[in-house]
Amino acid sequence: MSDLETALNAIAPQLGGKSVTGLRRLSGGASQETWAFSLDTGRPLILRRKPAGAGSPTGNANPLATEAALIRAATLQGAAVPEVLYVSAPGSDIGEAYVMSAVEGETLGKRIAQGEAFAAIRPKLAFQCGEALAKIHAIPLEGLPELARSSALDELEKYETVYRTLGARRPILEAAFKYLKDRAPPLARPVMLHGDFRNGNIMFHPETGVAAILDWELVHIGDPAEDMGWLCTASWRFGGGKPVGGFGDYADLLAGYEAAGGTPIPLERVLYWQMLGSLKWGVMCEGMYASFANGTDPSVERAMIGRRTSECEIDLMALLEQAA
Numbered sequence: 001m002s003d004l005e006t007a008l009n010a011i012a013p014q015l016g017g018k019s020v021t022g023l024r025r026l027s028g029g030a031s032q033e034t035w036a037f038s039l040d041t042g043r044p045l046i047l048r049r050k051p052a053g054a055g056s057p058t059g060n061a062n063p064l065a066t067e068a069a070l071i072r073a074a075t076l077q078g079a080a081v082p083e084v085l086y087v088s089a090p091g092s093d094i095g096e097a098y099v100m101s102a103v104e105g106e107t108l109g110k111r112i113a114q115g116e117a118f119a120a121i122r123p124k125l126a127f128q129c130g131e132a133l134a135k136i137h138a139i140p141l142e143g144l145p146e147l148a149r150s151s152a153l154d155e156l157e158k159y160e161t162v163y164r165t166l167g168a169r170r171p172i173l174e175a176a177f178k179y180l181k182d183r184a185p186p187l188a189r190p191v192m193l194h195g196d197f198r199n200g201n202i203m204f205h206p207e208t209g210v211a212a213i214l215d216w217e218l219v220h221i222g223d224p225a226e227d228m229g230w231l232c233t234a235s236w237r238f239g240g241g242k243p244v245g246g247f248g249d250y251a252d253l254l255a256g257y258e259a260a261g262g263t264p265i266p267l268e269r270v271l272y273w274q275m276l277g278s279l280k281w282g283v284m285c286e287g288m289y290a291s292f293a294n295g296t297d298p299s300v301e302r303a304m305i306g307r308r309t310s311e312c313e314i315d316l317m318a319l320l321e322q323a324a
Contacts, residue, residue, distance in 0.1 A: 007093035008037060008047070015085050015099060017041045031061060031217065036102065046082065049097035050090075061217040065089070066145040068098040070192070070219050073144060079135040080210050105203035105211035112199055113240030113247050117206040126248020128210040129202065129231060130256025136213070137191040137224045137262060144192065149221040151187035155276060156180055159283045168286050172313040176279045179320060185269060190221045197227040198236040199245035225265050228253060229273025234315040235281050235308070243274075275319045282312030 008020045017039030026034040035047040050064055062070075068084045075081055082100035090096040112118050112125075150158075160177055195218030203212040230236070232243050232250070240246020244253045250267055258264050289306020291297040 004035070004094065005037075008099075010093065011086060011088075011099075012039060015039060015045065016043065020045075032064070044102035045085070046100050046102050047094075047097055048100065049088075049095055052095065062145075062147070062219055064096050064098055064217075066147075067216045067219070068100075069145050070139075070216050071100070073139050073192075074136055074213070077135045077138050079132060080212050082212050082214075103203055103212040105205040107200060107203050107214065109199040109236065109238035109246065112204050113238045113242075113245065118204065118247070121204070121206055121209050122247045123252075124209055125204065126242070126244040126250075126252035127256035127259070129197075129244065129248070130228075130253045130258075130262070131260040132202075132210055132213060133194075133197065133224070133227050134257045134260035134262030136194055136197075136227070139192045141190070141192060141221065147192070147220050149187075149190065152184040152223060152226075152272070152276065153181065155222075155226075155280065156184065159280050162287060163283045166283075166286055166290050168290075170282075170286070170309065170313065172316050173279060173282055173286075175320065176275065176282075176316045179323070180272070180276055180279065183272065185223065185225075185272065187223055189224065189263065191224045193220055193222045193224070193227050195219050195227070196230070198231050198233070199238060199240075199247070200236060202245075223269075223273065224262070225269040225273045226276075228257070228265065228270045229275075230277045232270060232274045233277035233281065235278065235311065271319070271323070275316065275323075278312045278315040278319065282309050282316070285309040285312065 005020065005023045008023065012019050019040045020037045021040060023035060023037040026036055033049045033051055035049065036044065037047065038044050048064065065087050068087045071081045071084050082103050084098055084100050086099040088094040088097040106112060156177060163173065194213060194216065196215055201215040202210060203214055205211040231245055237246030242248050243250055250270065254265060254267065285306055285308045288302045289309065292302040292306055
């Protein structure tokens with residue numbers, strides 16, 4: 001029996017059972033480990049755990065206890081999230097982690113955007129995503145754990161600093177930085193943002209649609225259109241022909257948001273944040289290539305993702321032409 005299984009057995013009574021079975025590591029996750037297991041009662045559960053000595057690739061991930069608290073806050077607003085059952089502190093036998101209920105559904109973006117299993121439900125998904133975001137953005141800021149606050153200009157400054165540090169020379173990225181800085185909207189209505197709301201981090205069921213919003217490590221306070229723009233960024237369409245996650249239209253996303261009580265958001269503001277999303281991902285890809293090239297992270301994955309800067313440049317050229 002592994003040390004982790006022993007540690008989970010020790011807390012099994014607090015989860016509603018006597019012991020755990022079937023512990024296995026799941027694939028995926030750039031900064032956190034994900035483990036699946038079951039109680040002796042048969043209930044399937046998920047453990048999200050920070051590896052010892054690990055940090056966030058982006059450097060701005062929230063502690064897992066904060067993640068858990070934010071998921072519980074989302075539950076109170078009726079958002080589709082897993083139930084958090086237990087939070088484990090750093091230094092414990094389990095380590096920094098939390099245990100949540102397992103949810104049935106699909107997270108592979110290409111299957112959701114193109115797969116036959118989702119053909120019938122796909123026209124409803126953008127509207128449901130709008131509804132989900134309205135519930136998340138309705139979470140009261142009072143009483144939440146301390147969160148970073150970021151406006152459009154703050155985001156641009158942060159990513160331009162990274163870009164300049166890399167020593168990159170990409171004319172399309174330069175043009176996008178200038179265009180977006182000149183038109184940056186003020187942070188007039190700050191809300192709690194998911195921060196990584198996109199196809200791939202949303203679990204969908206082929207019969208009912210949105211099943212659970214996952215990966216809450218980048219939650220922060222900001223412009224509600226930021227979450228919408230990130231969902232619409234072309235890199236997260238996975239070959240689908242629609243602008244919202246590859247599966248839906250802008251009008252349905254905005255309609256779902258308003259139908260669930262969200263304050264109306266102009267499409268122009270979503271498109272601004274969509275462009276900023278492509279710029280951010282382009283800088284992140286450039287950074288991943290740099291880590292491969294300088295030997296900091298010689299993995300093939302970093303090299304492959306690094307090549308995607310050019311895709312972001314194509315997206316930015318199209319958006320800049322559309323805005324002209």
